[in-house]
Amino acid sequence: MAMDQDPESVNRRIARLRKRASLTQQELADRTQLRGGYGYSRSHLAQVERGHKLATPAFVSSVAAALGIQVSDLYGQPYRDKLTDDGITTVVGALREALAYVDVPPELTAPRPLEELEAELGRVHTLLQQTRHTRLGALLPALVEETTVHALEAGSERAWRALHQAQVATIRLTRKLGFEDLAELAAERARFSATAAQDPHLAVMVTQRRTLVMMARAQWRPALAALTHAAQRVDQGRTDSSEILGAIYLRSAVLAARAGDSTAAEGYLAQAEEMDERAERLSHSRDTHATTFTRGNVAVHRAAVAVEVRDYDAALRRDAHVVGEVAATLIPERHAHHHIDMARALIEIGKPRIALQRLERAETIAPQLTMYHPQARLVTQHLVDAQRSLPEPLRRLASRMRVL
Template sequence: MSDDATPVHVGKRIARARKRRGLTQQGLAQRAKYSRSHLAQVEAGHKVATPAFVAAVAAALSVDPAEIYGQPYRGHTPHEDQVHGAISDLRRAMACVDVGPDLDVPPRTLDQLAAAIDAALQLRHQARHVQLSARLPALIEELTWHAYEVGGPRAWTLLNRAHNIAASLTRRLGYNDLSGQIMERAAVSARQSEDPHLPLMITHRRALLMMGVAAYGPAVRLLDRSISRVDRARLDATEVLGSLHLRAAVVSARGRRPSDAWEHYEQAVEVSRAAGGPSLDAHGTDFNPGNIAIHGAAIALELGDLDEAVRRDEQIPAPLLAGLAAERRAHHHIDMSRVHVELGNYDTALERLVAADRTAPQMTRYHPSARSVVTHLVDMRRTVHEALRRLHARMSA
């Protein structure tokens, strides 16, 4: 496997892309709005490349952030690479527009497909990427057949749920082009569903792709527009409104707008408090007090307030964190590993990575930030701890 496919060369990839475009470090730093010294430290491997930094550099270089990260992360063997096996099948499923696909066998009923979608959502919450990727193409093809050949709001609603799960998975694996294509199809299925909140949730998910290319201002404006359109009388209004505020808070923080970030965060807290703090997941957002709490730490991290991120992390009750979906817990551990590696607390950073890997090993293996932290810890250690060696070996496979 080439160096570009390993987790050890994010800085080198940036340097190579910069040189291909004939830019000096100073020239790229000015375009990306970072200091030359920061860029030099990342290129040399002395500083972790944060998602905000990668987004800024990728935009300045006119490349996909996945190119900077070296995604998709492929394996040496069929077993290690099987998570990518469904990508071509998903692309084929997306080829059917305005007509249903030809199916080898009759499609399952909508009741059966609804149960299959629920099971797929659980796999997503558990961050079981391999198992989820194996199921999605058939689900989307069968639901596409129902939507175009039979029609009806329920078929379109179920297809929208499948689209959203597929868009999330492909984005996590680094197929941003495919994820964007699926999101466009999701926008169509949302409109056809006759559910006024589904188009708003498209904005919630599309904002992640926009954040990845440093389009913070447009993303927040779209989210604000969706927030204003929430129908407070609908049963799912609490989850929709609260999750939109949380997404706007994170995007605002990544865009270095602290007052907007904390204002949106407090709005989400108030929405949850007014509803009695239930756990809501009709749209797959896992909107609950625990998820809100870890978002507070994430916002502080994105704003660069590392001490505040640590403080908020320490205040999260263990039962609250334990009650979250594995996907959310692992993501929080990875975020906190970023915090502690920046603070120079390398032992704690490794502990959080190990916790993430124990919680959701597939997610941790394919997460760019986890790989960046692992690489940095390997480079900074004189002796590599066995747990770190195992993580590095798995990520380099």
């Protein structure tokens, strides 16, 4: 279970939990070598613990797996002070209760008609893209409960599909807020509703989303194997096949990068580009399954993969393409995430001032995503620790994130 947020930085939390496990730095580093991927040396671990190096997502996942804990334990998630400020605390309990109904529907006086719920699910999709967590939290519990009533009482494929969409939205929201257990529960429910909806592509997309949980546990190779199997189940004759395969290849690229296989990562990116061209040529669906599979998203992933494999020169070249050519096509979620990735790269090459500017841009585009994003908070903390006196923009950002 994740700990309450405290002033402790991620690097100090890693050191404390390592010592609590009675491990030396060398012993913990050796354990990360067993996880696959890069593995990390004692020197690298020591530099992270002292705050001289960033704790990258791959590093945090490897260390969490080596310590037998969740990534959220190292990040200090859920960030309960922010959850309280944003009024989301009660939403989590409501979602947990809504997902508890499996065989018997909740006792609701009169659920809204299915058509009305479907329209609201469309609004939920837009809110997810805009990362408006507070508004999402106000809508989702009731949507899960009401679609559950329709699915269990009517049993139609249409009702099960609506329930599936509500459950997928729950996965996306709760994972971003740091509630890994609730995201996994929602994924289990979504797998069942996908089967009941009689749409094999829905089940494929559940697998694609569950690999995010596997990624957080440094299970890069098993996740890649799951995605390879999922890709083989895609019916390429359907109009949504390009979107699904494209999303699978983009996720595979990041997984391969986390595993340290830059060649495989570039290969997956090339396959994603082929799916993009195919979708464009055949006018195939681009967002039936809320993947936002677009040419801009492919470009963002190209930059992200370069950051993951520590090729910062390539990351900056690819960033120029994103900022100069495709930024206007990106949804807020992807656009802000890209700036956070680039802030990490800029820290690594010794450009803290520009890194701060990228974090500020991310916050302008998607405030709640940035406030809850572990890497955005980690980069901010790193900037704070590296400064003898804080410039006012950094002080304000750190105060909003509660990392001072």
